[in-house]
Amino acid sequence: MKKPFFKSDYGILLGLIVLIFVPPILVKSNMMNIYYISILIFVALNSMMAVGLNLLACHAGQISLGHAAFYGIGAYTSAILTAKLGCPVWLDVIAAMVLGGVIAWILGIPTLRLKGHYLAVATLGLGFIVYIVFNEWTGLTEGPSGIVEIPRLSIFGTVIKTDMQVYYLFWAFTIIAVLISINLIRSRVGRALRALHSSEVAASSMGINVINYKIKIFVLSAMFASLAGSLYAHYMTFISPTSFSLNFSIMLVTMIIVGGSESIWGAILGAALLTILKAMLGEFLGDYKDYDVVMYGLILMVVVIFLPTGLVGGLQMIAGKIRGMRESDEKT
Amino acid sequence: MSFFSQIVQYVLSGLVMGSSYALIALGYTIIYNGTNIINFAQGEFVVIGSLMMVTLTTVAGLPLLPAFFISVAVTVVVAFLLERLAVYPLRNSDGMTLIIVTIGASIFLRGISMFIWGKNAYALKHFSGDTPVEIMGATILPQSFWVFGITILCVVGLQLFYKHTLTGKAMLAAAINKTAARLMGINVENILMLSFILSGALGSVAGIIIAPITLARYDAGLILGLKGFCACVLGGLGSSTGAIVGGILLGVLESLGAGLISSGYKDAIAFVILLLVLFLKPQGLLPLKEMMMGQEKT
Numbered sequence: 001m002k003k004p005f006f007k008s009d010y011g012i013l014l015g016l017i018v019l020i021f022v023p024p025i026l027v028k029s030n031m032m033n034i035y036y037i038s039i040l041i042f043v044a045l046n047s048m049m050a051v052g053l054n055l056l057a058c059h060a061g062q063i064s065l066g067h068a069a070f071y072g073i074g075a076y077t078s079a080i081l082t083a084k085l086g087c088p089v090w091l092d093v094i095a096a097m098v099l100g101g102v103i104a105w106i107l108g109i110p111t112l113r114l115k116g117h118y119l120a121v122a123t124l125g126l127g128f129i130v131y132i133v134f135n136e137w138t139g140l141t142e143g144p145s146g147i148v149e150i151p152r153l154s155i156f157g158t159v160i161k162t163d164m165q166v167y168y169l170f171w172a173f174t175i176i177a178v179l180i181s182i183n184l185i186r187s188r189v190g191r192a193l194r195a196l197h198s199s200e201v202a203a204s205s206m207g208i209n210v211i212n213y214k215i216k217i218f219v220l221s222a223m224f225a226s227l228a229g230s231l232y233a234h235y236m237t238f239i240s241p242t243s244f245s246l247n248f249s250i251m252l253v254t255m256i257i258v259g260g261s262e263s264i265w266g267a268i269l270g271a272a273l274l275t276i277l278k279a280m281l282g283e284f285l286g287d288y289k290d291y292d293v294v295m296y297g298l299i300l301m302v303v304v305i306f307l308p309t310g311l312v313g314g315l316q317m318i319a320g321k322i323r324g325m326r327e328s329d330e331k332t
Numbered sequence: 333m334s335f336f337s338q339i340v341q342y343v344l345s346g347l348v349m350g351s352s353y354a355l356i357a358l359g360y361t362i363i364y365n366g367t368n369i370i371n372f373a374q375g376e377f378v379v380i381g382s383l384m385m386v387t388l389t390t391v392a393g394l395p396l397l398p399a400f401f402i403s404v405a406v407t408v409v410v411a412f413l414l415e416r417l418a419v420y421p422l423r424n425s426d427g428m429t430l431i432i433v434t435i436g437a438s439i440f441l442r443g444i445s446m447f448i449w450g451k452n453a454y455a456l457k458h459f460s461g462d463t464p465v466e467i468m469g470a471t472i473l474p475q476s477f478w479v480f481g482i483t484i485l486c487v488v489g490l491q492l493f494y495k496h497t498l499t500g501k502a503m504l505a506a507a508i509n510k511t512a513a514r515l516m517g518i519n520v521e522n523i524l525m526l527s528f529i530l531s532g533a534l535g536s537v538a539g540i541i542i543a544p545i546t547l548a549r550y551d552a553g554l555i556l557g558l559k560g561f562c563a564c565v566l567g568g569l570g571s572s573t574g575a576i577v578g579g580i581l582l583g584v585l586e587s588l589g590a591g592l593i594s595s596g597y598k599d600a601i602a603f604v605i606l607l608l609v610l611f612l613k614p615q616g617l618l619p620l621k622e623m624m625m626g627q628e629k630t
Contacts, residue, residue: 057428061426061428062428063428063431063432065435107607110610110611110614111610111614114610114614116427117370117427117428117431118610118614120428120431121370121561121565121606121610122606122607122610124558124603125562125603125604125606125607125610126603126607128558128599128600128603129600129603129604129607132596132597132599132600133600135596136594136596136597136600246554250435250439253432253435254436257432290446290451291443291446291447293439293442293443293446294439294440294443294444294446294447295443296436296439297436297437297438297439297440297441297442297443298436298440299436300432300433300435300436300439300440301418301433301436301437301440304422304429304432304433304436305418305421305422305433308425308429
């Protein structure tokens with residue numbers, strides 16, 4: 001049975017692209033505060049990372065508890081190269097992605113060969129080490145005070161200054177990341193793995209190099225996170241270690257769990273919901289905003305226990321039930 | 333201070349920290365053997381134990397001994413609730429789901445601790461004075477002896493429990509082969525619950541005995557718990573002897589590294605060791621469940 005176009009991944013992607021143009025129109029017609037655009041910029045960055053994590057969870061059966069490290073590696077590589085060494089912008093973005101990818105590759109080769117959840121453990125360790133290095137290697141990273149005066153990105157001499165320009169640029173990158181992910185899932189190996197219902201034994205006996213595929217996915221997801229970090233540095237023009245702590249890694253995992261780790265769209269939905277929730281809670285709680293962690297812990301537990309397939313899975317289940325009810329109504 | 337006494341000093345303070353890592357690591361091991369999950373909320377047991385102790389001794393003015401047992405009991409109740417409400421409903425899910433639910437629980441419990449105790453660090457009274465004792469040119473707090481003593485008591489007690497009680501033997505059996513244990517009439521679900529209770533108790537004891545030296549703070553559990561986990565991987569995940577050896581070794585290496593290399597990178601040492609172990613010897617130093625509690629492979 002062939003799915004109709006609007007239900008296929010490409011159809012949903014088209015829907016997402018259309019949706020991206022809505023907020024700017026709302027802002028132009030004064031129906032939305034421009035402030036919300038800055039939140040949606042973070043939705044783009046977090047979506048990019050969540051899509052990478054989702055690929056890892058869904059197609060490699062692994063979880064990374066240190067993706068904030070790759071985000072940080074991207075941000076610091078860009079900051080150090082441009083603000084301190086005067087490297088031209090964009091070149092540093094590529095360098096950040098390459099570095100993130102290489103580190104993921106080095107980490108992935110030994111750990112992804114092992115059975116069990118050693119990648120989770122290794123990434124957790126990496127996250128801590130990277131965070132401590134950001135704080136302690138003051139000669140390179142300026143320590144806890146962070147790096148300032150990071151130049152903004154520019155395209156053909158036009159500096160990307162306003163939030164609106166950043167918004168379009170970052171979402172363009174996110175769309176590209178989604179496209180790459182869809183193509184990877186639809187590649188020969190991805191299709192085969194899915195067809196075999198991610199049974200590793202079955203897949204290996206079909207001649208699929210499962211480990212290689214897993215490493216590839218992990219490297220790709222790390223590169224997405226590094227790219228997001230690099231873009232983040234150029235957008236904020238200031239970075240400090242606190243943005244790249246374990247809390248953020250767990251926030252990213254929460255995003256894909258809440259949205260549903262079965263599909264890329266769940267990851268984007270989760271990223272959008274949690275980014276907006278964080279901004280809202282930050283405003284609402286004011287001085288007590290540190291207490292928002294209780295919420296995230298609770299959300300994570302409740303979703304895993306009661307809605308193991310996430311929001312997307314839950315919605316599909318409800319839709320299925322309604323359809324079932326309609327069909328039984330028609331029969332009577 | 334001569335170089336030699338400096339080394340003695342580092343090793344001694346490493347042994348103290350290492351003892352608490354060993355107890356935390358034992359907690360991980362018990363749950364890992366009972367359920368095959370890595371309980372990332374282990375560090376929160378440590379914090380709840382130590383902060384309860386602080387409240388009971390300073391605010392309620394209780395003497396040490398009753399305060400100690402009440403703190404452990406409270407932590408055990410938390411561990412029990414965690415198992416019943418979050419882990420038990422998911423006992424048939426895959427490993428990833430279980431890891432995530434314990435991470436959620438750990439964030440939640442940390443938030444609750446922050447809510448109750450605030451962000452201050454609390455000093456717990458030393459069990460028997462704080463006049464340092466001198467050994468080979470190095471000084472050591474009397475509390476350290478309490479740490480060593482209670483750690484040894486816990487380890488020996490656990491051994492006796494495993495070897496000489498029916499429940500203990502049932503736990504061992506379930507750890508080695510769940511299906512076979514079930515066929516022998518062992519209620520594996522109860523074992524699951526029991527392993528959380530035991531590891532909650534061990535965690536809180538670790539927190540209480542170390543609190544006079546390191547201070548108790550709502551977020552200390554994160555790093556303590558993770559280091560306990562590093563100790564587990566270093567010793568070999570699933571092996572109790574490995575957990576103890578890994579904990580002590582980690583404590584000493586960390587202390588030496590912090591003293592001789594750089595104290596700023598102190599917390600990174602445990603994780604560098606973790607990565608090195610994963611790269612070079614992922615089965616750990618003392619692998620295999622058969623080595624558990626020093627039992628011979630049969």
